[in-house]
Amino acid sequence: MTETVPPKNNPAVIGAIRSVWHLIAVAVVTAWGFITWALPFPGLFFGVGALVLAVLLWALFLSPKPVLRADRFAQSMIELLLLASAVAAMIELNVPWVIAALFGVIGAVLGYIVGLPKPQNNV
Numbered sequence: 001m002t003e004t005v006p007p008k009n010n011p012a013v014i015g016a017i018r019s020v021w022h023l024i025a026v027a028v029v030t031a032w033g034f035i036t037w038a039l040p041f042p043g044l045f046f047g048v049g050a051l052v053l054a055v056l057l058w059a060l061f062l063s064p065k066p067v068l069r070a071d072r073f074a075q076s077m078i079e080l081l082l083l084a085s086a087v088a089a090m091i092e093l094n095v096p097w098v099i100a101a102l103f104g105v106i107g108a109v110l111g112y113i114v115g116l117p118k119p120q121n122n123v
Contacts, residue, residue: 011114015064018110022062022079025086025107026054032089057082072115083107 034047060068061078070078083104090100 011118014110014113018107018114019064021107021110022058022082024103025082026051026058028086028089028093029054029082032092036092054082054085076111076115079111080108083111 030047030051033050034043037043037046057078060066061070061075062082066075086107087100087104090103091097
């Protein structure tokens with residue numbers, strides 16, 4: 001008889017999906033900064049400022065190799081802040097609220113899955 005082994009989740013794939021989700025969040029916040037405010041001066045400042053702030057927070061705490069190590073709680077709070085700002089920007093840009101809420105929920109679930117402790121193989 002053969003024994004079936006359940007498939008294991010590949011953490012690299014889920015981490016890559018999470019990184020793409022963060023990239024979309026940064027792009028949405030940047031687009032909000034450029035589109036919502038009148039160009040050239042307030043829109044340019046808010047667009048570039050939103051881009052710099054979002055990328056800085058991502059690079060410091062959420063990247064695969066973050067500059068500053070934080071505990072899981074602080075990292076989760078910063079990730080939720082990024083996702084909440086992207087959801088708010090989507091709603092402000094007249095994206096249907098269902099799509100914006102779904103984006104936020106999927107991003108939060110991805111962050112939760114990536115943060116789960118790795119199982120130990122005691123063979």
